[in-house]
Amino acid sequence: MSILVYTENWDGKFKKLSFELVSYAAAIAKEMGSSVTALSIGEVADNELNKLGNFGAAKVLNVNDSRYNSFDNRALSMAVASAAQAEDAKVVIFAHTNLGKAIAPRVAIKLDAGLVSGVTELPSNFSPFIVQKKVFTGKSFTNVQVDADVKVLTFSQNSFELVETGGTAEIVAFDPQLGDDIFATSVKETNKVTGKVLLTDAEIVISGGRGMKGPENWAGLEEMADLLKAGLACSRPVSDEGWRPHTEHVGQTGKIIAPNLYFAFGISGAIQHLGGVSSSKVIVAINKDPEAPIFETADYGIVGDVQKVIPQLIEGIKEM
Amino acid sequence: MKILVLINNVPDTTTKIRFTGDNTAFDTTRVQWIINPWDELALTRSVELKEAGAVEQISVANVGAQITEPTLRKALAVGADDAIRIDAEPKDAFFVANQLAEVAKDYDIILAGIEASDYNGSAVGGMLAELLDFNSVSAVSGLNIENGELVINREIDGGSQVLSISTPVVLIVQKGIAKEPRIPAMRGIMMARKKPLNVVAPADADAKTTLVDFTLPPPKAACKMVDEENAKDLVALLHEEAKVL
Ligand SMILES: Cc1cc2nc3c(=O)[nH]c(=O)nc-3n(C[C@H](O)[C@H](O)[C@H](O)COP(=O)(O)OP(=O)(O)OC[C@H]3O[C@@H](n4cnc5c(N)ncnc54)[C@H](O)[C@@H]3O)c2cc1C
Ligand SMILES: Nc1ncnc2c1ncn2[C@@H]1O[C@H](COP(=O)(O)O)[C@@H](O)[C@H]1O
Numbered sequence: 001m002s003i004l005v006y007t008e009n010w011d012g013k014f015k016k017l018s019f020e021l022v023s024y025a026a027a028i029a030k031e032m033g034s035s036v037t038a039l040s041i042g043e044v045a046d047n048e049l050n051k052l053g054n055f056g057a058a059k060v061l062n063v064n065d066s067r068y069n070s071f072d073n074r075a076l077s078m079a080v081a082s083a084a085q086a087e088d089a090k091v092v093i094f095a096h097t098n099l100g101k102a103i104a105p106r107v108a109i110k111l112d113a114g115l116v117s118g119v120t121e122l123p124s125n126f127s128p129f130i131v132q133k134k135v136f137t138g139k140s141f142t143n144v145q146v147d148a149d150v151k152v153l154t155f156s157q158n159s160f161e162l163v164e165t166g167g168t169a170e171i172v173a174f175d176p177q178l179g180d181d182i183f184a185t186s187v188k189e190t191n192k193v194t195g196k197v198l199l200t201d202a203e204i205v206i207s208g209g210r211g212m213k214g215p216e217n218w219a220g221l222e223e224m225a226d227l228l229k230a231g232l233a234c235s236r237p238v239s240d241e242g243w244r245p246h247t248e249h250v251g252q253t254g255k256i257i258a259p260n261l262y263f264a265f266g267i268s269g270a271i272q273h274l275g276g277v278s279s280s281k282v283i284v285a286i287n288k289d290p291e292a293p294i295f296e297t298a299d300y301g302i303v304g305d306v307q308k309v310i311p312q313l314i315e316g317i318k319e320m
Numbered sequence: 321m322k323i324l325v326l327i328n329n330v331p332d333t334t335t336k337i338r339f340t341g342d343n344t345a346f347d348t349t350r351v352q353w354i355i356n357p358w359d360e361l362a363l364t365r366s367v368e369l370k371e372a373g374a375v376e377q378i379s380v381a382n383v384g385a386q387i388t389e390p391t392l393r394k395a396l397a398v399g400a401d402d403a404i405r406i407d408a409e410p411k412d413a414f415f416v417a418n419q420l421a422e423v424a425k426d427y428d429i430i431l432a433g434i435e436a437s438d439y440n441g442s443a444v445g446g447m448l449a450e451l452l453d454f455n456s457v458s459a460v461s462g463l464n465i466e467n468g469e470l471v472i473n474r475e476i477d478g479g480s481q482v483l484s485i486s487t488p489v490v491l492i493v494q495k496g497i498a499k500e501p502r503i504p505a506m507r508g509i510m511m512a513r514k515k516p517l518n519v520v521a522p523a524d525a526d527a528k529t530t531l532v533d534f535t536l537p538p539p540k541a542a543c544k545m546v547d548e549e550n551a552k553d554l555v556a557l558l559h560e561e562a563k564v565l
Contacts, residue, residue, distance in 0.1 A: 008477070010477065010478055070483070071476060071481075072455070073446070073449070073455060073456045073457065073458065074449075074455045074456070077450065096442075097477045098458060098459040098474075098475055098476055098477050099458075099476070099477060101434070101435075101442040101446075101458060101459075102446060102456065102457075102458030102459065102492070103446070104443075104446070105413065105417075105442070105443040105444075105445070105446030105447040105450065106446045106447070106449060106450040106456070108414070108443075108447065108528075109414075109417075109447050109450035109451055110450065113528070114414070114528035114529045115413065115414070115441075115443055115447075115528070115529070116529060117440070117441055117442045117443060118440055118442070130532060133440075134440060135438065135439050135440055135534070136337050136437075136438060136439075136440070137437060137440060138537075139337045139536075139537075140337050140339075140534050140535065140536055140537070141534065141535045141536075141537070142439075142531045142532070142533065142534045142535075143531070143532040143533055143535075144529050144530070144531055144532065145529065145530045145531075145532050146528065146529050147527075147528055147529065147530065148528045154442070184455050184485055184486060185455070185457065185483055185485050186483055186484050186485065187481050187482070187483045188471075188481075188482045188483060188484065189481060189482040190476075190479060190480075190481045191479050191480050191481070192478055192479035193478055193479050198477075198478050200477065204564070204565075228565070246495070246496065249495070252333055252357070252437065253357055253495055254495060260564045261558065261562075261564040261565065271333065271334050272333055272334075275333070278537075281564065282558070282562045282564045284554065284558070285543070295543045296540070296543070297540060298543045299540070299541070299543060299544065299562065300543065300544050300545075300546065300554060300557060300558065300562070301543045301544070301545050301546070302545070302546050302547070302548055302551055302554060303545065303548065304547075304548030304551070305548070308548060308551075309548060309551045312551035312552050313551055313552070313554065313555060315552060316551070316552035316553075316554070316555030316556070317555055317565075319552075319555075320555060320559055320565065
């Protein structure tokens with residue numbers, strides 16, 4: 001019996017999220033008297049795989065096969081399910097990323113498992129198995145009871161502290177033995193965002209709304225983002241107006257993020273906007289209107305003009 | 321090509337979230353119901369493709385009790401040709417996907433939303449694909465049909481891709497699939513009254529999960545204010561007090 005974690009790699013490297021997943025899985029394994037097996041699919045070098053041991057993986061199943069680079073949902077779910085069966089996994093954990101969300105439901109069906117997506121905590125109970133997740137786009141939480149022998153979870157980023165164990169993992173090659181005909185997704189073009197901090201990975205996010213007045217005023221936010229290694233975001237009208245690319249749009253209909261620190265510059269704080277950012281640990285609002293609803297959700301605020309505040313913040317950050 | 325769009329009936333996005341019965345159930349009194357925003361965009365794109373001649377038929381399906389019929393009528397008014405309601409209270413994603421499997425199997429393209437705005441399951445589309453043994457593509461932000469071939473844009477973690485895939489397929493859609501949701505026109509609303517809305521008896525299926533209870537996030541402490549002239553102090557507070565810088 002084991003706990004299986006699917007550790008996604010990005011161009012052969014693991015991000016903090018993968019280590020967070022393994023730490024989370026290790027905490028569950030401890031409670032269940034089990035051990036953690038990490039599954040890595042794609043082309044990842046052994047020294048990178050070894051890092052998973054330091055967060056509590058006892059074993060790493062390594063599927064080193066470039067065919068999976070097309071992210072074929074059917075093939076990937078077959079591979080994960082066969083690893084889960086080989087390891088007699090009672091809990092299978094994915095990240096709540098595009099890829100995790102795409103595969104976890106399929107794997108749950110294959111394993112006749114119960115699925116809980118977007119979990120934010122360790123299970124509060126193991127028999128019956130009960131775990132908390134976000135609902136109503138962060139406006140509420142619910143405890144979900146899983147009534148199936150196998151549980152599949154997708155885990156929300158930034159919900160669990162990394163725990164370094166100093167351990168090492170046994171690395172084992174694994175081959176799910178899928179024929180070429182299974183890989184039906186034919187990728188014609190891939191565009192990777194490079195050189196910028198990805199919004200969904202960023203620990204600090206700097207976001208601008210209509211109060212920024214126009215795309216020409218973003219230089220200060222970009223400078224702050226560079227200094228803090230932060231991601232850039234915006235409200236929906238800003239991307240609708242074409243001031244910023246739509247990939248930066250956060251909120252209920254855009255990206256849902258949960259950084260440690262979220263700066264809202266000239267954003268009123270509409271409920272649909274908050275739906276995408278309210279799980280941030282600390283929210284800072286800069287708005288000239290003291291009645292702006294964003295101040296009800298923010299932890300720190302300045303009532304003032306963004307154009308006056310931004311240069312001062314940049315100065316302060318440089319002095320830090 | 322025949323398209324099936326899955327339509328979930330969800331509370332309006334501005335609904336105040338309240339619970340009843342010792343926080344065991346969502347309070348639906350005075351709730352305005354809408355088409356789940358991503359389902360609405362999926363439907364809009366389907367109608368555009370039909371107008372362009374790439375699609376012959378659009379059906380919509382919902383698993384729900386009779387109260388969801390206004391939402392299905394709205395989908396018909398936007399441009400679906402017929403609607404199917406599977407008459408069951410949705411219990412969980414596993415239950416819903418099992419209900420949909422029977423009606424979905426004869427379509428070339430099935431469109432589901434990336435998540436329902438109420439319980440945020442992100443599950444029904446993928447589960448349905450697996451039950452039907454269809455392929456699936458998730459985080460789809462663009463769909464074109466060129467000479468019968470599907471050309472799809474999808475978001476990956478850290479970028480985007482253009483790909484093609486054969487039918488039958490389940491596409492799990494997100495922002496970008498259509499620009500703005502289409503608002504039904506008067507003519508559409510009149511026509512929708514005459515379009516078929518078929519009610520189907522539920523299949524035998526269990527749920528694998530139950531929602532035990534709900535909690536609201538703890539009330540936030542008051543926002544700590546810094547004067548505009550002393551904006552630099554904010555940096556110090558974030559560094560020393562909140563320890564996030
Ligand atoms: C179904 C639906 C889904 C939606 N999804 C999203 C979503 O995902 N994300 C999203 O963001 N929105 C979404 N919206 C839109 C949302 O309702 C708001 O309209 C939007 O968030 C407002 O954006 P904003 O705060 O940038 O602009 P505004 O509401 O116009 O606010 C601008 C703010 O800037 C302040 N300001 C102006 N000048 C200055 C200055 N010089 N210095 C400081 N402050 C200044 C003003 O006081 C004001 O508070 C959605 C709406 C609907 C109906
Ligand atoms: N009761 C339902 N009836 C029809 N489609 C549904 C239902 N519930 C969910 N869906 C579809 O599945 C998508 C994802 O929902 P969920 O998995 O519940 O987050 C929705 O956007 C709908 O397209």
